[in-house]
Amino acid sequence: MSEVVLNTVIKSRGPWATAMRRLWRDRAAMAALTCFLIILCMCLLAPVYAGWSHAEPFKSTLDATIQINGQTVNVMEQSTEGLGLGYNPIGPTWQLGNYFLGADNQGRDVMSRLLYGGLNSFLIAGAATVLTLFFATLIGLAAGFFGGVVDAVLSRVLDILWAFPVYLLAISLSIVLIAHGIEIGPITIESGSLWLPIFIIGIVYIPYVARPVRGQVMSLRQSEFVMAAIGLGASNSRILLRDILPNVATTLIVFIPLMMALNMLTESALSFLSIGVQAPDASWGTIIQDGQGLLYSRPMVALAPGLAIVLSVLALNVLGDGLRDALDPRSKIKLGRG
Amino acid sequence: MKKFIAGAATAALMTVAAATPSSAEYLKEHRGGTMRLLSHAAAGTIDPHINYTLQYWQIYQSTYDGLIAFQKAAGADGFVKVPDIAEEFPKPTNDGKTYVFKIRKGIKFSNGKELGVKDVVASLQRIFKVSSPTAGGFYSVIVGADKCIKDPKTCTLEGGVVGDEAANTVTINLTRADAEIFDKLALPHAAILPADSPTSDVGSNPLPGTGPYMFSAYDPNKGMTLVRNPNFKVWSEQAQPDGYPDVVQYDFGPTEEAQVTAVQNDQADWMFDEAPADRLAEIGTKNKEQVHVTPLTAWWYLPFNNNLAPFDNIKARQAVNYALDRKALVNLFGGPVLASPVCQVLPPGFPGHVDYCPYTKDPGAKWSAPDMEKAKKLVEESGTKGQKVTVIVEDKAVAKSIGVYLQSLLTELGYVAEVKPISPDIQFTYIQNTNNKVQLSVTQWYQDYPAASDFLNILFGCSSFTPGSDSSINMAGYCNKDVDAKMQKALALGVTDQDSANKLWAEVDKAVTDDSAAAALFTPKHLDFVSKRLGNFQFNSQFYWMVTQSWVQ
Numbered sequence: 001m002s003e004v005v006l007n008t009v010i011k012s013r014g015p016w017a018t019a020m021r022r023l024w025r026d027r028a029a030m031a032a033l034t035c036f037l038i039i040l041c042m043c044l045l046a047p048v049y050a051g052w053s054h055a056e057p058f059k060s061t062l063d064a065t066i067q068i069n070g071q072t073v074n075v076m077e078q079s080t081e082g083l084g085l086g087y088n089p090i091g092p093t094w095q096l097g098n099y100f101l102g103a104d105n106q107g108r109d110v111m112s113r114l115l116y117g118g119l120n121s122f123l124i125a126g127a128a129t130v131l132t133l134f135f136a137t138l139i140g141l142a143a144g145f146f147g148g149v150v151d152a153v154l155s156r157v158l159d160i161l162w163a164f165p166v167y168l169l170a171i172s173l174s175i176v177l178i179a180h181g182i183e184i185g186p187i188t189i190e191s192g193s194l195w196l197p198i199f200i201i202g203i204v205y206i207p208y209v210a211r212p213v214r215g216q217v218m219s220l221r222q223s224e225f226v227m228a229a230i231g232l233g234a235s236n237s238r239i240l241l242r243d244i245l246p247n248v249a250t251t252l253i254v255f256i257p258l259m260m261a262l263n264m265l266t267e268s269a270l271s272f273l274s275i276g277v278q279a280p281d282a283s284w285g286t287i288i289q290d291g292q293g294l295l296y297s298r299p300m301v302a303l304a305p306g307l308a309i310v311l312s313v314l315a316l317n318v319l320g321d322g323l324r325d326a327l328d329p330r331s332k333i334k335l336g337r338g
Numbered sequence: 339m340k341k342f343i344a345g346a347a348t349a350a351l352m353t354v355a356a357a358t359p360s361s362a363e364y365l366k367e368h369r370g371g372t373m374r375l376l377s378h379a380a381a382g383t384i385d386p387h388i389n390y391t392l393q394y395w396q397i398y399q400s401t402y403d404g405l406i407a408f409q410k411a412a413g414a415d416g417f418v419k420v421p422d423i424a425e426e427f428p429k430p431t432n433d434g435k436t437y438v439f440k441i442r443k444g445i446k447f448s449n450g451k452e453l454g455v456k457d458v459v460a461s462l463q464r465i466f467k468v469s470s471p472t473a474g475g476f477y478s479v480i481v482g483a484d485k486c487i488k489d490p491k492t493c494t495l496e497g498g499v500v501g502d503e504a505a506n507t508v509t510i511n512l513t514r515a516d517a518e519i520f521d522k523l524a525l526p527h528a529a530i531l532p533a534d535s536p537t538s539d540v541g542s543n544p545l546p547g548t549g550p551y552m553f554s555a556y557d558p559n560k561g562m563t564l565v566r567n568p569n570f571k572v573w574s575e576q577a578q579p580d581g582y583p584d585v586v587q588y589d590f591g592p593t594e595e596a597q598v599t600a601v602q603n604d605q606a607d608w609m610f611d612e613a614p615a616d617r618l619a620e621i622g623t624k625n626k627e628q629v630h631v632t633p634l635t636a637w638w639y640l641p642f643n644n645n646l647a648p649f650d651n652i653k654a655r656q657a658v659n660y661a662l663d664r665k666a667l668v669n670l671f672g673g674p675v676l677a678s679p680v681c682q683v684l685p686p687g688f689p690g691h692v693d694y695c696p697y698t699k700d701p702g703a704k705w706s707a708p709d710m711e712k713a714k715k716l717v718e719e720s721g722t723k724g725q726k727v728t729v730i731v732e733d734k735a736v737a738k739s740i741g742v743y744l745q746s747l748l749t750e751l752g753y754v755a756e757v758k759p760i761s762p763d764i765q766f767t768y769i770q771n772t773n774n775k776v777q778l779s780v781t782q783w784y785q786d787y788p789a790a791s792d793f794l795n796i797l798f799g800c801s802s803f804t805p806g807s808d809s810s811i812n813m814a815g816y817c818n819k820d821v822d823a824k825m826q827k828a829l830a831l832g833v834t835d836q837d838s839a840n841k842l843w844a845e846v847d848k849a850v851t852d853d854s855a856a857a858a859l860f861t862p863k864h865l866d867f868v869s870k871r872l873g874n875f876q877f878n879s880q881f882y883w884m885v886t887q888s889w890v891q
Contacts, residue, residue, distance in 0.1 A: 060666075062663070062743070076669060081622070083626050084622065085675050086616075086620075088616065105615070105739050106739065191758070192756045278758070279759075280745055280746065292735075293615050295616060297619065
């Protein structure tokens with residue numbers, strides 16, 4: 001019996017492999033990831049779709065015509081009944097490549113704009129997330145590790161940012177910067193650039209990530225392995241990069257999908273208010289705004305991007321929950337013996 | 339045969355006339371009830387000497403009077419001026435620089451005080467004391483106005499406005515003859531108010547007036563209520579007739595969508611705001627009996643900054659003018675039923691207007707189609723291709739869609755174009771200030787009064803261009819000395835010979851259009867959507883729908 005025990009090699013998995021395994025077994029998270037990837041891939045194919053459909057996503061085509069079932073139809077239709085009031089874009093044709101979701105009030109293909117808009121929304125949300133996480137990690141590490149004056153100053157800066165309602169701050173910054181762009185030393189961001197919403201959204205959410213990171217770093221600073229490293233004379237940078245950062249990484253990873261979701265919502269809100277992505281570029285927020293004036297006659301213009309936002313944000317939130325469960329050592333998810 | 343027909347027609351007309359009730363009979367039959375009006379928002383101060391919005395000018399027609407009034411009549415008859423507080427039109431003396439107005443007796447303010455000479459003098463002084471937005475523009479021609487503009491608090495208009503209690507007259511002396519002085523005196527900014535009115539903006543505290551209605555409540559966040567003025571007696575049917583409803587309730591708040599639904603459901607009698615584009619087809623079919631569409635003397639246009647690249651180059655300006663698809667722009671406004679394409683400044687039917695359109699496929703009187711080929715050639719010749727152009731528009735549906743269209747068009751012409759929508763609250767002043775370096779914008783101008791100068795001299799006169807100011811209404815910064823001299827000549831000629839002056843204005847219109855100082859887009863029409871129960875709808879060309887001349891029962 002004892003021989004058998006001695007000959008059995010128990011392979012232990014590393015924490016990352018265990019986490020991946022947990023995530024793989026979380027059906028809801030996997031479904032969310034699949035949904036998110038499908039939407040992302042569709043958006044990445046926007047230029048291919050627009051080229052194939054020959055419908056203009058950015059240029060006003062108020063006098064364009066299309067063929068539907070062998071008949072020539074105007075993309076913008078003048079009302080012919082009653083007093084002849086009103087001029088509406090064509091509704092969904094449900095024919096791929098042929099104004100599938102109809103046109104907006106400039107005669108532009110809604111489907112193409114939806115895909116391009118998604119691309120911009122993902123780009124802004126993703127880049128803003130990177131910006132937020134980078135600065136939040138820097139601030140959190142510095143404040144939590146060094147403490148004292150450094151912590152006091154950085155925490156007060158975060159408090160000031162935290163004191164503003166996020167949307168109010170984002171809207172205020174956008175209104176101020178959207179007209180003239182930003183010029184900070186050698187860095188210039190033009191007013192119509194996508195970098196402007198990225199910068200604004202990236203900045204306003206820093207306290208949301210920096211605070212928990214700081215708390216975790218403060219806790220790790222007192223842990224035995226860090227005290228041991230300090231006792232052995234390791235440099236601050238080594239301790240931060242080799243001992244503390246890897247332990248904070250799981251928190252940061254969980255934040256990625258959650259911040260992406262939050263950033264997508266903020267970007268949509270800013271673009272809806274005309275202070276995010278600027279015309280003729282599209283984002284899901286700008287398309288909803290375009291559709292606002294057509295809600296009664298052509299609801300699909302606003303509904304389609306609205307639905308895309310709901311699906312993407314839901315998928316990212318569920319994925320975030322799954323990641324948290326997977327990376328949490330106290331997770332209650334039972335592992336099989338595969 | 340001819341005589342018989344004429345006789346029969348006369349007999350028929352007499353029969354109809356006999357069968358048609360007089361206005362007094364109508365008044366007896368339909369008097370009473372509450373008229374309910376809706377608007378998304380209030381229009382600011384209730385002070386008639388300060389408020390400069392069509393929304394309240396329309397309401398002031400039933401609450402205030404001036405020395406002169408625009409006739410309360412439907413259509414272009416609304417442009418006709420009639421004596422109001424003044425007994426009659428005074429004859430100009432002193433080479434057209436002096437007018438002696440005889441003040442009517444027996445007119446009372448809604449607070450019960452009788453209107454007198456001192457009220458007229460104080461009201462004309464108050465225009466300057468409250469720094470009315472048109473004090474410097476319209477009334478600076480009065481002797482002493484220059485001092486009043488510099489120091490409003492101590493304004494007396496000494497030598498400019500002289501009251502004579504014994505003769506019951508007020509004499510107005512001008513620095514020069516002004517053919518439009520009666521028009522200016524008929525505007526709400528020259529309304530006659532009690533002499534003891536505060537000499538500052540009254541904000542939301544209404545002032546007593548002399549009209550058939552008075553404000554009983556005003557809260558910019560909720561609404562306003564007009565009730566009958568107990569001291570009103572008709573002194574001139576043309577200037578100030580009595581009204582039909584007992585109460586006018588004007589509520590603020592509902593969105594345009596909600597306003598349409600409320601009028602459809604007979605929960606409101608009229609909506610101030612434009613019906614949303616996606617409801618037009620519906621109301622034009624389901625509620626067509628309740629829709630009234632009327633042409634306006636107004637224009638939507640693009641003021642080019644004539645002093646900033648690329649539009650400091652006439653060829654660049656003309657290129658955009660040739661490229662504009664005005665039919666598409668009309669459609670963005672709601673279609674041909676709601677607007678007509680134009681190429682010139684003066685609206686159709688306006689004094690001095692002569693059809694003229696050089697910026698079209700086949701130049702002539704009317705616009706037919708864009709000429710992209712010519713436009714692209716002009717851009718090449720101008721050497722401005724590749725330059726950056728920013729279009730500033732109001733963040734409102736129609737203006738924004740025009741901006742997006744322009745961005746697309748300018749890109750096609752070879753410019754690097756972007757469109758910037760900014761809040762409607764600041765866009766109009768933002769585009770006037772040269773410090774903001776606005777190259778191109780989308781804006782509108784609605785007439786103050788029916789005179790060609792109100793478009794040409796105001797929008798393109800050298801004196802209307804004030805660099806660095808938010809009040810530089812000549813947004814194009816256009817100042818052509820020859821054209822300006824012609825405008826001054828036309829203004830002077832109007833005092834003695836209005837027809838000849840209008841011919842001169844037509845030449846000015848052509849010159850400004852040829853210089854492509856701005857690009858005319860279209861002349862809008864006004865859509866009034868009213869409830870089923872509202873009767874006797876009458877549209878006055880000067881102040882639009884005459885609210886209290888309609889009945890609700």
